[in-house]
Amino acid sequence: MENIKHKLTVLAHIAEEFNHKDVTWAIGASLLLYFKGITSEFHDIDIMIAEDDVETVKEILLSLGNIIQSKPNSKYKTKCFLEFHVDGVEIDTMAGFGIIYQDKEYYFPLKKEDIKDFTEVQGIKIPLQSIEEWRIYYELMERDEKVKMIDSYL
Known part of the structure; x- marks a missing residue:
């Protein structure tokens, strides 16, 4: 729990900076599942960002x-x-998220208008990608365990 609290403090700090600089970003992967109550843990913080914001984020x-x-x-x-x-927290940022599945390329750029869900951490607004989107991503990534977790939730 202490570890999760620390990770969320780091996230709040990053979020404050991103929001201040008007970055288009959203949380995905296991942290998204954590925020939705689908899992009780997450290892790193996965942040999807708009391709236009790469330099600012960096x-x-x-x-x-x-x-x-x-x-x-x-x-x-x-x-x-x-x-x-x-x-001490691993932060993975992805712009122009793409997955190769059965020799086909799937492209999922983050767009501001696709972000419809938010949570708050330490009073800071955190944009979230949708669980439905991540179910598709996990299916393409062949992460069956995650797909099952989301299906149970939905």
């Missing part, structure tokens, strides 16, 4: 922590994937 996160060299994964075709460590 600048903000570099001012808060450091960038990590990540290994490319052939299952993903994300236009920009950047991994950071901020106060």
